[in-house]
Amino acid sequence: VIGSGLGGLSCAALLAKEGLDVLVLEQHYEAGGCAHNFCYGLDGKPVSRARVQKEDLEAWHFEAGPSLYSGLSQERSPNPLKHVFQMIGEEPTWVTYANDDATAWGAFVPEAPDGYRMPTGAAGFEEVLERCGGPTAKEDWRRLSEALLPLAEGVMGLPSVAIRNDPGALITLVGRYVGPISQILSTGRAGRLAKPFSELMDEVNVTDDFLRNWMDLLCFLLQGMNSEGTLTAVMAYMIDDFYRGPGTLDFPIGGSGGIVDALTRGITKHGGSLQLSTPVKEILVENGRAVGVKAGANGKLTIRARKAVVSNADVWTTSKLVPRGAHQGFDEETDKLWAGDVKQCKSFMHVHVGIDEKFVPDDAPPQWTIVDRWDEDGIDVAGNVIVVSMASKLDPGLAPRGKHVIHAYTAGNEPWSVWEGLDPKSPEYKELKDERAECLWRAIEKVIPDARKHAEISMVGSPQTHAFYNGRDRGTYGPAIRAGKDTYPSQVTPLPGLYRCGDSTNPGIGVPPVAASGAIAAFSLLSIPAHWRNLDLVKM
Template sequence: MQGDQSRYDAIVVGSGIGGLVSGGYLAADGRRVLVLEQHDVAGGNAHVFRRRRKYEFDVGTHYLGDCGPDGLIPAILSGLGVRDRVRFRPMDNAGGFDRIMTPTATVDVPAGWEPYRHRLKQAVPEEADRIDRFIDLAVAVATASRAGLLGEPMVELFRKSPQTMRWSRRTLGQALDHCGLSAKGRTLVAAQAGNYGAMPDGIGFAEHVNIMDHYLRGAYYPEGGGQALVAALVEALEAYGGELRTRCAVRRILIDGGRATGVELADGQRISAPLVISNADYRRTVLDLCGGAAAFPADLVARTRDAVMRSAVVAVYVALDTELPGLPNANIWWHDSDDMEGAHAAVQERYERDGTMESVPQLAFSFASIKDAGSPAVCPPGHSNFQIMTGCPPGYAFWGLEGGPVDGEPYRRNPAYLARKRQLTETILDTAEKVLGPFRDRITHVETATPLTNERYIRASGGTPYGMATWGGAGQRPDVRTGIEGLYVVGQNVRYGSGVGGVATGGVAAASQILGRPLLAEVYAGTVLGDASRLPERAPDWDPLAVSRGQARQRAKGLARIG
């Protein structure tokens, strides 16, 4: 086995937003940081892919919240000196950044809790008092959660409002029950469940309201797509002395005497560091990279092995040679029933009974060519670029498989897999035309990503982008600090939640633990750790996808380009 005498102060395994943020802050503090990524480009669920030299599709960056002048995401970027390198385009925050559609109601969700309250009450006026009860409770929990995030001690929050803090430990379903909302009212309140991949009984009330609060502070889309955000973080990392290596897979996280000592790469090379931050999937971190019971207590290993993942997603990427008329600058959350939970349960029951999924009860639409209108990478002028997403049953059996790509399953040409993929793609497109009107004869490109695709590229357990649903108990998730000295975890499985905002916050939290300072509160107040004068100048042909490969591979072959 080849040795390597190179030493780093910290190694980050995986280059999703959480890993890049934590690595960037450590580098800005003067630490020598190495970020390792098995894929061709950094970004995890925030990366993009290109097709036909015309279209660029975002994998997971559909919209961001809280990107206004006092927003948390701009504050996190500002702390690294890259706030001015990412521009956020506002969606229709007054008219509605999310459009909820059911058979009997349409709700355009605007920025602000009070305008949101008003729109809900307009849709179900007979439940106005129940809506008021729910929104009052949601605002109280969201306010307390944000105060805690910015440094107010939890004991003080409990002292001020014990009843509010108790609700932070209950599910969204329990809150909906408490407020007495009907099936239709529950559906309208929980319609954007695709932001976290769970039905109301499977998501914490605090997580739901914090995600809603995130978007109700204003919804935005990064100009140039998710890769522009990733590239800015890579520029910060490298400018402050850090290093990004792509196409560099980690085989093991090395642990000796109860502390992390470095990593072993897939080629056998070992690299030493007293700190390791894993942005890899949490289950794979504990069970595979760290060796399970050889490193962790037996109860934690059992809890991790038994963890239930959140919903897996099928995404259909569509390009048209025409524009779609009459659409707002908003996502569309379409439901075929006023009873979202009942429709979801019926589909699950049908699949368990006869193995079929002949219809989809919900669809989510994201229109990049509207959110980033005029961007030369998204699509040519006059064309459309959008995604259609829905959930699917968990596990490999639904796809006619016994294992996944991490296990070495050659799934991509498996006839059963291909047949299921074709059938589900056709069902999704058929259903989408009921919402948008006919568009199939104008398609110039269409492809479908399944949970197997997600597992292949980011090695997520269950192929889900949302992380764990249960980890020993509903709503429980690990903190960024582990029981192993020098080992931290970030990403969509930690307690700060999924989505760009959640994983970025978790990345700051890990850096805060390591540096022993309240970074999130500091950067929100204006502290800047990074020196923007060290950042590279951007050439006229600056390409965020090339930057996201790391300096050593920016000009390597195989990079798809637009034009």
């Protein structure tokens, strides 16, 4: 398995559980891909998580990627990552939050520039609509909810981990989950699931500007595009999970690293292994089939695969690993990819901060989001949407005693073109980082005044940082696959023996989809009986 993102780790853990000899190769010195944690010691120098854990060192634990999770603490859940945990018998310890005033999600939007707290659940969202929406907002929301409810009930009962990329899906998906499929078909709106969410809002006459803007924001945070580019199926799942019931958010002890550790245990306890600091330079192809990889800093380490190679790298990076001319069908797919048939989402700016708790207000939320403006040019205007996470409010062990860690990032709206060709050691690069990070500091200081002045440690990451450490082509968030117009690449490639998973493949971007993609890749390599046995462990 090339890459240790959540998709690759999910795939590897399921394959190892079923007795396959599994090796995960990761170019970074930390596992997790875009979801990795990295640590700095009290001396301000980087230190590996492995050493911090082994020696029980005090350290700053920073998250490189996702910080918002839901549907993971309860036993019965539609979240594919939860299903992977259930199948491998490993998972982190969860903290639940956002269901009370003390831990409610903070939001700063044009209608409420001074911010407000938004508890999850139906009641919390209605309060937001009352405060920020127009006279039709609540009625528009009621109609939208009623249209989504029957679709959501079907989607929530249909685990994406039941999918496989062969005719066996008729057994594991259609045959096993007849009830939820019938529920979806009975709505008369089944075709809507694969169409843009904006079309459903149009159909039920959602006219309130704030509600439509808020739905665009949620779509963007989930998959990097607005409601015109996001599948109704994705929003049916998210809205049901997040807004209909009492609602909670979940956070893993250990941060995203806790998720990575659980998936890694699922690999190693069955004899699989994870090798860090081992970049893959080439996928070996013999007689028209992928048979292994060349790895290591100089590419001289040859590792042969008895069954398959699974790439968790993005599709652009994967395409560069297969030698040109090794397989005609793969070359043709690559030509389409680089011709722009698959567009890219933008990238990120990051600011990581360590600060003494005395400078953090007692009522500061663990998470807050800032929308500068509902721009006519789109929600993804550079620096417009920013997410801030203070993970140590939920897990104090992520920071030294009496301290907090903060991660602020622009949500997939930073263009690569601004950074392309810059020397990361040049003064121009540092100046540009400081300039482009200014909006992130302002977002942090919405809640923590003078955070910049009081920071004990701070780092700025750019799209180049994202590309270098996470192996992302041009630092991209992932493919910009527009609902109803394009489809995500499959886990099966034109090259026999080469599979793929992660946010470049179906079902797309985000933590739940990438876990599902890893499971789909694994089960496409396993027998139908093995797949069925694992589905017996999934609780919906």
